[in-house]
Amino acid sequence: MHKSVMQRFLAIVNPAAGGGKCGRLAAAALGRVRALGIELDVCETTAAGQATTMARKAYREGTRNFLAVGGDGTSYEIVNGLFPEAEADERPALGFLPLGTGNSFLRDFTTRGVENTIEALRESRTRACDVIRLRHTAGEIYFLNLLSLGFPAEVGETANRRFKGLGELGYILAVFRHVINLDHHAFPHRLDSSDEWNRSRDLFLTFSNSKFTGGKMMIAPNADTADGLIEYVRWGPIGRAGLIRTLPRLFTGTHIHHPLAARAGVRRVEFELQGPVNVMVDGESLHLHCQSLEILPAALDVIA
Numbered sequence: 001m002h003k004s005v006m007q008r009f010l011a012i013v014n015p016a017a018g019g020g021k022c023g024r025l026a027a028a029a030l031g032r033v034r035a036l037g038i039e040l041d042v043c044e045t046t047a048a049g050q051a052t053t054m055a056r057k058a059y060r061e062g063t064r065n066f067l068a069v070g071g072d073g074t075s076y077e078i079v080n081g082l083f084p085e086a087e088a089d090e091r092p093a094l095g096f097l098p099l100g101t102g103n104s105f106l107r108d109f110t111t112r113g114v115e116n117t118i119e120a121l122r123e124s125r126t127r128a129c130d131v132i133r134l135r136h137t138a139g140e141i142y143f144l145n146l147l148s149l150g151f152p153a154e155v156g157e158t159a160n161r162r163f164k165g166l167g168e169l170g171y172i173l174a175v176f177r178h179v180i181n182l183d184h185h186a187f188p189h190r191l192d193s194s195d196e197w198n199r200s201r202d203l204f205l206t207f208s209n210s211k212f213t214g215g216k217m218m219i220a221p222n223a224d225t226a227d228g229l230i231e232y233v234r235w236g237p238i239g240r241a242g243l244i245r246t247l248p249r250l251f252t253g254t255h256i257h258h259p260l261a262a263r264a265g266v267r268r269v270e271f272e273l274q275g276p277v278n279v280m281v282d283g284e285s286l287h288l289h290c291q292s293l294e295i296l297p298a299a300l301d302v303i304a
Contacts, residue, residue: 008039009095010058012051012078014070015044017100022070029069029097029114036122040067045074055081065093067117071100072283076143079300083131083142087296093126095303104217105145105282108210108225109304120303128298129225132209134281137289144300145282146213146220147293149187150204154178156280157287171214179244184237188272191232191264197272203235203243203260207269207293211253221253222263228297229265236260269293 011030015023034040041063043054055066055078066082068075075096082092096106098113109127110116120126134141155174163170184201191198206213208220208231223231238246238260249255256263269292276289 007037008063009033009041009065009067010054010063011040011042011067011069011097012054012074013042013044014051014074014100017070017074019101022099025099026069026097029099032114032118033067033097033121036118038121045077048073049077051077052081055079056085057081059085059089059092064090065095067095067097069097069099071098072103072105072145074100075103075105076145076282076284079131079142079144083133083296083299084140087299091299091301093301093303095121104212104214105210105225106304107212107216108223109302117303126301126303127226129300129302130209130228131296131299132207132230133294133296134288135291135294137276137291141281141286142296143209143282144225145210146206146208146280148204148206148213148219148280149277149290150185150202151178152204152206152213152219153278153280153285154183156283156285157278160285179240182240182243185277187277190270190272191266192268198234201237203238206233207231208233209295217250218253219250220263221256222265225302226298227265228295229267230269230293230295232262232264232266232269234262236262267295 013026045051051074059082066078068078086092095117096103098106132143155178159171159174163173186199186201187205188197188199206219208223210225211218211220211223213219220231220233271290276287279286279288
């Protein structure tokens with residue numbers, strides 16, 4: 001889809017993203033944007049949550065075009081600054097200069113990163129994109145990529161709590177820890193208007209808007225960012241040996257054909273949890289008492 005993109009943007013930069021790589025590369029990337037004739041206002045974050053505050057303030061003051069300069073966490077914070085106000089007002093546009101550790105969401109559109117964004121800005125190219133809203137007992141959050149419960153959420157929490165300074169190695173160590181101490185949990189939920197609650201014990205549940213997570217892991221191969229559906233993937237109580245054998249299939253998307261797996265495209269999910277659980281939302285490890293998920297069709301324009 002092509003649409004005329006206004007020529008003024010707010011670029012929100014997380015200089016700490018990618019272990020400081022973003023801080024070193026941001027000026028050159030933003031210079032390339034300015035060379036297209038685009039006017040830029042630039043804000044740099046110095047603490048978690050600031051990108052949300054900056055985006056919310058700018059949207060309220062009339063800004064509708066944003067650039068996330070950093071990684072997954074930067075775009076996640078910006079989206080949560082734009083919504084819920086953007087639900088009832090003019091649709092914002094969001095572009096990505098992925099200079100952080102990764103941007104799993106953007107991989108649905110391109111593997112060319114900054115180059116693709118520069119090209120899309122030059123051509124005023126945007127795509128309508130869905131957004132997912134999670135309601136929980138303490139409020140609501142919005143995301144573009146996915147929410148997961150169970151194994152990946154527990155791995156993420158352990159990696160952040162025990163191995164945070166080790167980067168990718170820390171994540172691998174957390175995976176091995178949870179494979180050794182493998183457990184399965186029930187997350188009672190129902191899809192759309194079904195009368196049946198699923199109370200089975202599972203390895204994980206994921207609710208995706210886009211295909212990839214963790215860089216190249218294709219957790220939801222049937223996801224489409226503009227189909228007005230949440231891609232639901234469930235993997236039942238697989239054992240340690242089966243999990244180790246099957247893990248490579250998470251990178252090809254063929255895991256959804258496993259006998260213990262199931263998938264569906266849905267518009268709403270309801271939860272009946274007894275309390276807060278660990279969740280992973282667009283790379284952020286959170287502890288939430290989830291209540292429901294809803295799709296917001298074509299709520300955002302993505303510059304890609």
